[in-house]
Amino acid sequence: MGSVAADHFERLYREHADPWNVAGAWYERRKRGLLLAALGRERYGHAFEPGCGAGDLTLRLAQRCDRVCAVDVASAAIGRCRARLADAGIRHVDVLTLNLPGQWPPTPPGGFDLIVVSELAYYLDAAALARFLDAVDASLAQGGELAACHWRADFSDRAQATDVLHDAMAALAGLVPTARHEEAEFRLDLWRRQS
Numbered sequence: 001m002g003s004v005a006a007d008h009f010e011r012l013y014r015e016h017a018d019p020w021n022v023a024g025a026w027y028e029r030r031k032r033g034l035l036l037a038a039l040g041r042e043r044y045g046h047a048f049e050p051g052c053g054a055g056d057l058t059l060r061l062a063q064r065c066d067r068v069c070a071v072d073v074a075s076a077a078i079g080r081c082r083a084r085l086a087d088a089g090i091r092h093v094d095v096l097t098l099n100l101p102g103q104w105p106p107t108p109p110g111g112f113d114l115i116v117v118s119e120l121a122y123y124l125d126a127a128a129l130a131r132f133l134d135a136v137d138a139s140l141a142q143g144g145e146l147a148a149c150h151w152r153a154d155f156s157d158r159a160q161a162t163d164v165l166h167d168a169m170a171a172l173a174g175l176v177p178t179a180r181h182e183e184a185e186f187r188l189d190l191w192r193r194q195s
């Protein structure tokens with residue numbers, strides 16, 4: 001099986017207001033709270049959020065970051081994310097429609113000091129994951145933090161197991177684990193790149 005195709009996500013967002021009930025489900029709200037609480041610093045300079053969807057996590061990251069780059073493959077999700085940020089009066093988030101990892105956002109000088117991969121990487125096949133992690137590796141600043149959070153259960157469009165993704169991230173050079181939280185339903189890991 002290859003990576004899940006872009007038009008799958010486009011269709012999901014066109015057919016459903018919130019395809020995974022990211023805004024309302026207790027699983028999502030609780031996990032988002034745990035992820036945000038696990039981030040090591042109060043403030044970040046420039047964060048990258050791949051697979052931002054309709055922006056539920058983006059809105060929260062924007063409160064802790066001077067700048068955020070939020071990217072999703074589905075233009076329908078990006079439209080919603082932009083509208084919600086505008087409604088909230090938030091102007092320091094760059095929101096881009098890109099199909100990762102073949103497309104990648106501009107990396108700031110010195111790299112992003114936070115990259116948050118939430119419920120995204122299991123859609124990438126092995127080749128795309130390797131390319132994605134190469135790009136993450138090249139985009140993460142010295143001293144920057146990488147956070148990953150993924151559901152563990154099987155589902156029809158999963159391309160890779162959660163443990164495979166997180167173990168591949170853990171193997172990136174120079175990353176030191178700083179936090180780990182495991183439950184039957186999901187796994188959350190944080191690493192810091194040694195400066």
Ligand SMILES: C[S@@+](CC[C@H](N)C(=O)[O-])C[C@H]1O[C@@H](n2cnc3c(N)ncnc32)[C@H](O)[C@@H]1O
Nearest residue numbers: 009022051052053072073074099100118119123
């Ligand atoms: C399950 S949702 C998770 C949304 C958000 N990250 C969260 O944790 O609430 C997965 C998101 O990843 C996006 N996505 C999937 N594959 C992608 C790719 N190759 N490039 C960019 N975004 C992608 C989907 O469009 C969708 O918005």
